[in-house]
Amino acid sequence: MSVKTMNTAQVQSLLKKVAGMDKEGGDERFKHIVHRVVRDLYQAIEDFDVTPEEFWSAVYYINDLGKNGEAALLAPGLGFDHYLDIRMDAEDEQAGLTGGTPRTIEGPLYVAGAPLSEGFARMDDGTVEGETMIFTGVVTDEQGQPIEDAIVDIWHADVKGRYSYFDPSQSDYNLRRRIKTGADGRYTVRSYLPSGYGCPPDGSTQLLLDNLGRHGQRPAHIHFFVTKPGFRHLTSQINVAGDKYTYDDFAFATKDELVVEAKTVSASPNPWDIEGDYKKLEFNITLLNAPNETAQERHARVRALEADAA
Structure with a gap:
């Protein structure tokens, strides 16, 4: 897939909403870190053309990582x-x-x-x-x-x-x-x-x-x-x-x-x-x-x- 969406107004608006940048309250440093991390993950999905199957496999991997108590490992x-x-x-x-x-x-x-x-x-x-x-x-x-x-x-x-x-x-x-x-x-x-x-x-x-x-x-x-x-x-x-x-x-x-x-x-x-x-x-x-x-x-x-x- 060759579509590029990261620089669209739709995605940029979504990132700000995800990180709470359109809301009062919360921790500003935390918001900026979350914005950066999520943005970089979105960018990786675009750059490597990550499929929905690959994405959900990663989500459930994180679930298992927590169940196993292995995040610190x-x-x-x-x-x-x-x-x-x-x-x-x-x-x-x-x-x-x-x-x-x-x-x-x-x-x-x-x-x-x-x-x-x-x-x-x-x-x-x-x-x-x-x-x-x-x-x-x-x-x-x-x-x-x-x-x-x-x-x-x-x-x-x-x-x-x-x-x-x-x-x-x-x-x-x-x-x-x-x-x-x-x-x-x-x-x-x-x-x-x-x-x-x-x-x-x-x-x-x-x-x-x-x-x-x-x-x-x-x-x-x-x-x-x-x-x-x-x-x-x-x-x-x-x-x-x-x-x-x-x-x-x-x-x-x-x-x-x-x-x-x-x-x-x-x-x-x-x-x-x-x-x-x-x-x-x-x-x-x-x-x-x-x-x-x-x-x-x-x-x-x-x-x-x-x-x-x-």
């Missing part, structure tokens, strides 16, 4: 989380706020209120046989001085790529801990090496990725928030070196500075009562001074149990 898969990071990194550079440990995406599986420990914590509940891991490092300021009383909030998947709370077979807060650093700035957790994971194979996200010729796999990784009054909040994660998907993460979270080798250690006795070999990952974290109070807080979004933990 599809967002990083389409690069939105990474794009927001790119924008924030660019804003930082423009404001001269570069340096420190790089941010990267949070993901949708954080749960607030994990148990708080001083300096060290064991993260697993002891019910699963996995490859024992020590994950440790020092939190410092821009001058390399240790930061005391920083909170390192850590979470990761189990050996099957599943997360507690979202996987009801796991105990509460399994593989989720908050560590308060001591005067030396060090945090240490004992856990087991996490596994990477893939999107649900029959889910909405994987269906879309299949049509793009893409996989839905994430490498083994460990998430963390780091907070301390006076310093900028850090949202980041490390990827384990050597994983098949370390540099092919469907969520685009990999940064070279955040890839960490899991080194095999044979040392007995050791401070953690580990028998035999274990994996050790060491990752030091640098926080930047906060230019304002807002920079000390993580951005607002819906997170599991956050209201209860506040």
Whole structure:
């Protein structure tokens, strides 16, 4: 079909009515965003000659996406989380706020209120046989001085790529801990090496990725928030070196500075009562001074149990 309708008075009037621009009230910014998004979708329909069958297939796909609860999984898969990071990194550079440990995406599986420990914590509940891991490092300021009383909030998947709370077979807060650093700035957790994971194979996200010729796999990784009054909040994660998907993460979270080798250690006795070999990952974290109070807080979004933990 070669008809062109976007620039007609009929369609332009329709767009204004759809966005409420012919009415008083409402939020002006919201109206303009809706107008832009709907306009661009109309334009795509025209440019690609989208059929009614294709359009309604997309509508019902969105219905299924909501039923599956996968919208927050599809967002990083389409690069939105990474794009927001790119924008924030660019804003930082423009404001001269570069340096420190790089941010990267949070993901949708954080749960607030994990148990708080001083300096060290064991993260697993002891019910699963996995490859024992020590994950440790020092939190410092821009001058390399240790930061005391920083909170390192850590979470990761189990050996099957599943997360507690979202996987009801796991105990509460399994593989989720908050560590308060001591005067030396060090945090240490004992856990087991996490596994990477893939999107649900029959889910909405994987269906879309299949049509793009893409996989839905994430490498083994460990998430963390780091907070301390006076310093900028850090949202980041490390990827384990050597994983098949370390540099092919469907969520685009990999940064070279955040890839960490899991080194095999044979040392007995050791401070953690580990028998035999274990994996050790060491990752030091640098926080930047906060230019304002807002920079000390993580951005607002819906997170599991956050209201209860506040």
